[in-house]
Amino acid sequence: MRYIFSDRLGGVSQKPFDSLNLALHVGDDSLHAVKNREIFAKEIGTKNLVFMDQIHGDHIEVIKDLNTKIVLKTDAMISNLKDIALCVMVADCIPILFFDEAKNVIGVAHAGRNGVKKKIAVKTIQKMINEFSSKTQDIKVILGPSIQKCCYEVKKDVVSGFEDYLHVRNKTIYLDIVSKCIDDLKNFGVKSENIEVIPVCTRCDKKYFSYRRDGSTGRFCGAIKL
Numbered sequence: 001m002r003y004i005f006s007d008r009l010g011g012v013s014q015k016p017f018d019s020l021n022l023a024l025h026v027g028d029d030s031l032h033a034v035k036n037r038e039i040f041a042k043e044i045g046t047k048n049l050v051f052m053d054q055i056h057g058d059h060i061e062v063i064k065d066l067n068t069k070i071v072l073k074t075d076a077m078i079s080n081l082k083d084i085a086l087c088v089m090v091a092d093c094i095p096i097l098f099f100d101e102a103k104n105v106i107g108v109a110h111a112g113r114n115g116v117k118k119k120i121a122v123k124t125i126q127k128m129i130n131e132f133s134s135k136t137q138d139i140k141v142i143l144g145p146s147i148q149k150c151c152y153e154v155k156k157d158v159v160s161g162f163e164d165y166l167h168v169r170n171k172t173i174y175l176d177i178v179s180k181c182i183d184d185l186k187n188f189g190v191k192s193e194n195i196e197v198i199p200v201c202t203r204c205d206k207k208y209f210s211y212r213r214d215g216s217t218g219r220f221c222g223a224i225k226l
């Protein structure tokens with residue numbers, strides 16, 4: 001198994017998408033994004049990259065065809081195919097990677113506030129169990145760089161379901177969706193030692209794309225392959 005999280009550096013896109021933007025939907029020159037995907041493909045070690053047309057939903061697709069390039073209206077994917085890399089694009093949302101080392105199954109999920117609320121991480125594991133007979137205790141979960149409680153400012157009307165994950169500073173509410181996601185995974189039976197969190201805030205760290213910081217910007221990727 002191999003996984004990587006890309007960052008902004010080392011690509012060919014120009015401002016405001018500079019430089020390793022991997023998204024085709026953000027307004028960047030598509031030739032740049034395509035070239036950047038070639039660079040990224042070399043890093044992960046396969047040219048078979050599978051992307052999602054992400055909509056903040058909770059549909060999970062099982063990838064059975066090696067030639068799949070894009071899955072529409074999907075926010076998570078799982079597969080047991082070799083020589084494909086499942087890719088999740090983000091700029092503040094949590095890129096989540098899954099690996100069942102017993103059954104050799106991989107997965108990715110895109111989790112923003114809505115995805116976390118819909119428990120997309122837990123649902124992805126449930127799908128691995130249903131489709132590939134995975135066992136929860138065998139599954140490793142990696143949460144990549146995302147906007148953290150230092151920066152995730154929200155209005156009162158979206159906090160329902162996150163009551164235990166709010167931080168109020170100077171009358172401003174900040175949300176900690178990373179902790180909520182981790183607690184949901186643990187409550188489902190994922191072992192603490194199998195949950196790895198990369199403690200980097202995308203809005204604080206300019207090495208990463210951040211929609212909240214920059215508005216019109218690129219997307220970086222979490223990717224995993226067997």
Ligand SMILES: [Zn+2]
Nearest residue numbers: 150151201204
């Ligand atoms: Zn921050």
